[in-house]
Amino acid sequence: MWKGRLAILAILVVSVLAGLSMFTVRGAGNNQLEVYSWWTGPGEEDGLAAMAKAFEGANPGVRFVNAAVSGGAGSNAKAILASRLLANDPPDSYQRHAGLELLDDVRSGKVQDLTELYHQQGWTKVFPKGLVDNLTIDGRIYAVPVNIHRANLMWYSPRTLKDLGLPGPPKTWAEFLQQADAIKAKGRTPLAVGPEWSQKHLLETVLLGELGADKYERLFNGGISWLSPDVTAALGTFAKVLGVSDVKSAAGDWQPQLDKVLSGSAVYAVMGDWSSSYLEQSKKLRWETDYNVAASPGTEGVYDFLSDSFTLPTGARRPDLARKWLVECGSAAGQNLFNPLKGSIPARTDADAGLYKGYLGWALRQWRDPNTRIVGSLTHGVVANNAYNAEIDSALGLFVQHGDQGRFARTVEQQFRETQ
Ligand code: GAL
Numbered sequence: 327m328w329k330g331r332l333a334i335l336a337i338l339v340v341s342v343l344a345g346l347s348m349f350t351v352r353g354a355g356n357n358q359l360e361v362y363s364w365w366t367g368p369g370e371e372d373g374l375a376a377m378a379k380a381f382e383g384a385n386p387g388v389r390f391v392n393a394a395v396s397g398g399a400g401s402n403a404k405a406i407l408a409s410r411l412l413a414n415d416p417p418d419s420y421q422r423h424a425g426l427e428l429l430d431d432v433r434s435g436k437v438q439d440l441t442e443l444y445h446q447q448g449w450t451k452v453f454p455k456g457l458v459d460n461l462t463i464d465g466r467i468y469a470v471p472v473n474i475h476r477a478n479l480m481w482y483s484p485r486t487l488k489d490l491g492l493p494g495p496p497k498t499w500a501e502f503l504q505q506a507d508a509i510k511a512k513g514r515t516p517l518a519v520g521p522e523w524s525q526k527h528l529l530e531t532v533l534l535g536e537l538g539a540d541k542y543e544r545l546f547n548g549g550i551s552w553l554s555p556d557v558t559a560a561l562g563t564f565a566k567v568l569g570v571s572d573v574k575s576a577a578g579d580w581q582p583q584l585d586k587v588l589s590g591s592a593v594y595a596v597m598g599d600w601s602s603s604y605l606e607q608s609k610k611l612r613w614e615t616d617y618n619v620a621a622s623p624g625t626e627g628v629y630d631f632l633s634d635s636f637t638l639p640t641g642a643r644r645p646d647l648a649r650k651w652l653v654e655c656g657s658a659a660g661q662n663l664f665n666p667l668k669g670s671i672p673a674r675t676d677a678d679a680g681l682y683k684g685y686l687g688w689a690l691r692q693w694r695d696p697n698t699r700i701v702g703s704l705t706h707g708v709v710a711n712n713a714y715n716a717e718i719d720s721a722l723g724l725f726v727q728h729g730d731q732g733r734f735a736r737t738v739e740q741q742f743r744e745t746q
Contacts, residue, residue: 356643356644357387357388357389358388358389358390358647359381359388359389359390359418359419359644359647359648359651360391360417360419360643361378361390361391361393361418361419361420361651362393362394362407362419362420363392363393363394363403363420363421363634364394364395364396364398364399364400364401364402364403364404365394365421365668366395366396367396367398367581367600367604367608368603368604368607368608369604369606369607369667369669370600370603370667370668370669372603372607372667372668373603373663373664373665373667374394374664376663376664376667377654377655377660377663378390378392380654380659381650381651381654384650384654385647388647393417395407398520398521398523398524398579398580398581399523399524399580399705399706400421401521401522403421407420411431411436411639414641416436416639416641417639418639418642418643418647418648418651419637419638419639419642419648419651419652420636420637420639421634421635422469422635422636422637423632423635423703423707423708424457424460424461424471424633424635424707424708425632425633425702425703425707425708425709426707426708426709426710426711427707427708427715428463428635428637428707429463429712430711430712430713431637432464432466433463435640436639437469437637437638437639437640438468438638438639438640438642438645439466439467440466440467440468440469440470440637440638441466441467443649443652443653444467447653447656447657449470452658452674452675452676453656453673453674454675456700457471457474460633460702460708461635468637469635470635470636470637470652470656471634471655471656471673472633472635472636472656472660472661472664472665472673473633473634473661473668473670473671473672473673474631474632474672474673474693475598475599475600475632475633475634475670475706476599476629476630476631476692476693477527477598477630477631477632477703477705477706478530478531478534478535478622478625478629478630479596479601479619479620479622480594480596480619480620480621480623481587481594481596481597481601481605481617481618482495482587482593482594482595482617482618482619482620483587483588483590483593483616483617483618484614484616484617484618485590486514486590486593487593489590490508490509490512490593491508492505492508492509494620495594495618495620496623497623497624497626498535498623499532499535499536499563499567499623499624500563501623502516502517502567502594502623503563503567503570505593506570509570509593510570514591515570515571515572515586515591515592515593516570516571516592516593516594517567517570517571517592517593517594517595518571518572518577518586518591518594519568519571519572519573519576519577519583519596520576520578520580520582520597521576521577521579522719522722522723522726523705523719524577524580524583524596525568525573525722525726526704526705526718526719526722527596527597527598527703527705527706528564528567528568528571528596529564529704530630530703530704531622531630532560532564533545533557533560533564534622534624534625534628535623535624535625536556536559536563536624537556537557537560538624539628539699541556541557542701543701543702543709546704546709546710547709548742548743548746551739552735552736552738552739553735553736557735558735561731561734561735565725565729565731568726572586572592573726580597580600580601581604581608583595583597584604584605587617588605588609588611588617596622598632598706599619599685599686600668600670601619602619602669602685602689603667603668603669604669606669607667612684613685613688627697627698627699628698628699628700628701629692629698630702630703631693631700631702631703631708632702632707632708633708634670636655638652656674658672658674658677658678661673661677662677662681665681665682665686666682666683666686669685669686670686671689671690671693675694704718711745711746713745714741714742714745714746717738717741717744717745718738718741721738721741
């Protein structure tokens with residue numbers, strides 16, 4: 327009997343202590359800033375840690391709480407964040423991509439208007455106009471961009487290409503499929519893929535390469551149909567490309583996907599340029615000699631961009647600290663600290679180009695080249711709202727599993743109209 331009472335007492339004490347510790351961790355009076363992202367991998371984590379250190383240095387006595395949740399492209403983080411926002415328990419600042427990904431948060435009042443902060447900091451003059459447009463909804467600006475990433479890239483090992491006698495990375499998807507025959511004949515996998523989001527990332531780059539930038543943009547703004555002959559042909563190419571990939575034994579995330587290319591078991595991988603920090607900092611490889619990268623087939627001269635940005639949530643416990651964090655994210659010093667480690671280029675047009683070497687130097691030159699055509703990423707939040715993106719995810723999962731291309735196109739076409 328007394329044992330039972332003791333157990334109940336113990337549970338009560340633990341709950342009270344847990345409640346108290348929740349209070350100390352989350353309480354409004356706390357001198358800490360909770361920042362939410364999905365940067366837990368090598369490179370990205372280091373970039374975030376560098377900014378956190380600078381933030382704590384500039385704000386003595388304030389603790390930076392890194393609330394990152396692992397999973398590439400925010401695959402886990404976004405779901406957990408959604409339940410926190412629903413429960414009105416936001417972090418002090420959270421990661422979102424520039425573009426339509428922000429729309430729901432804005433329309434449902436989850437994030438605060440940062441237009442005044444932009445004017446105060448002079449940001450409309452130092453961020454490219456196209457990027458600010460992607461952070462603006464109904465005339466107000468809602469997030470601060472820390473970087474620019476490129477999605478349309480194909481990674482490879484020059485040594486593997488040499489061993490297999492391949493002339494160089496393919497310039498079109500037709501050429502890729504030709505190379506794939508030769509690669510398969512030598513017992514290797516032509517293309518490594520990762521989890522579902524990476525398969526959508528592949529779809530996006532095949533569509534871009536096959537349709538070209540204009541039609542790609544029109545596909546996502548309703549200007550052309552998923553059932554049109556061009557898109558039907560592009561989806562057919564995507565099915566063939568998947569057919570020569572290792573999708574049946576797909577890697578768990580983007581780093582193991584790249585590992586297959588490094589080991590030589592697979593020849594190519596399509597992935598964004600966060601890969602560069604993984605390859606250089608974690609694997610200690612050098613651009614052009616140990617690893618190399620080209621625009622994904624058919625997309626030379628096109629920059630399929632995305633931008634990691636931070637918000638000020640409604641109900642943030644420390645909006646004062648969150649504003650200071652956002653100022654650091656948008657500052658030249660913050661961006662120069664973060665991006666060389668993260669494997670991205672600065673969103674600011676006045677950031678120090680000399681800090682960006684190797685692959686990143688090449689990326690920055692292309693981004694700033696006035697002849698480069700910029701389009702927005704599907705998978706990473708720019709061109710499709712969250713409801714539409716989620717419908718594409720479900721339909722794509724079935725397409726990859728059952729190969730029913732017609733059903734995929736019909737579903738996505740219909741969902742476009744229903745989710746606008
Ligand atoms: C993207 C994000 C990048 C990187 C990548 C892989 O969505 O913008 O910063 O984290 O996912 O996780």
